[in-house]
Amino acid sequence: xGHTVAEVIGEEGAALTAPYAxxxxxxxxxxxRTWQQYEKTGKFYxxxxxxxxxxxxxxxxxYLAFTQDLTQLMLAQSSLEEREAxxxxxxxxxxxxxxxxxxxDRMVVFANQISMDVMGTMPGTHALALEDxxxxxxxxxKFFAELAKERRVQGFEAExxxxxxx
Numbered sequence: 001x002g003h004t005v006a007e008v009i010g011e012e013g014a015a016l017t018a019p020y021a022x023x024x025x026x027x028x029x030x031x032x033r034t035w036q037q038y039e040k041t042g043k044f045y046x047x048x049x050x051x052x053x054x055x056x057x058x059x060x061x062x063y064l065a066f067t068q069d070l071t072q073l074m075l076a077q078s079s080l081e082e083r084e085a086x087x088x089x090x091x092x093x094x095x096x097x098x099x100x101x102x103x104x105d106r107m108v109v110f111a112n113q114i115s116m117d118v119m120g121t122m123p124g125t126h127a128l129a130l131e132d133x134x135x136x137x138x139x140x141x142k143f144f145a146e147l148a149k150e151r152r153v154q155g156f157e158a159e160x161x162x163x164x165x166x
Contacts, residue, residue, distance in 0.1 A: 010039045017048065024050035024063035033070065045074040101127040120163020128163075135159035 005021070006014040013036060020030035030050040037043050049066040088110075091098050097115035099108055111121040121127065134140055139158040146153050 009036075013038065017050075020048065020050050021063065024052045025060055027052050027054075027060050043071075044069055045071045097121070099127070118162060119160075133160050135161060 004014070005017060009017070016034070016036065020032060023030040029052065031048070033045065033047045035043060036046050047068045047070050051064045051066065053061045053063060055061050091110070091112045094112065095114065097112065097119050099111040099115040099119070099121040101107065102109055106127050108121050108123050108125055108127050111119075111123055115121040119128070119133065136159065143153060143156055143158070146156060
């Protein structure tokens with residue numbers, strides 16, 4: 001209060017926000033997100049909302065400016081996207097089926113290409129019950145018995161059915 005926009009966010013920031021201020025002063029709410037460079041503090045990802053204010057006759061009297069710093073959120077999102085890209089690259093390079101299933105609804109959330117080709121596992125579909133994919137129905141029991149006994153499974157082999165039933 002008592003300062004110009006340029007005094008608060010610098011001349012460049014004032015120039016960037018001017019079109020939104022004009023919209024607010026014409027009676028329209030303006031909302032946007034952008035990376036913004038500040039002279040003294042550096043670069044930030046900001047969300048801004050300019051909400052017009054009105055008098056009792058409906059005339060625009062000014063606007064309220066709401067600003068939120070979303071820099072940490074954007075950096076975290078970028079980091080997550082990088083990790084997901086690395087995971088996908090590794091999962092696609094592995095020469096065996098890999099798929100991830102949401103336990104709550106049994107929906108496949110990820111499947112590498114081999115999993116899609118061999119097991120018919122497609123993201124966004126319900127996963128097949130594991131016991132229905134073994135040639136020998138007792139294999140699943142043997143696998144989990146070994147896991148319970150040794151607390152790990154090593155060198156376990158099982159014949160699996162293709163998604164075509166072969």
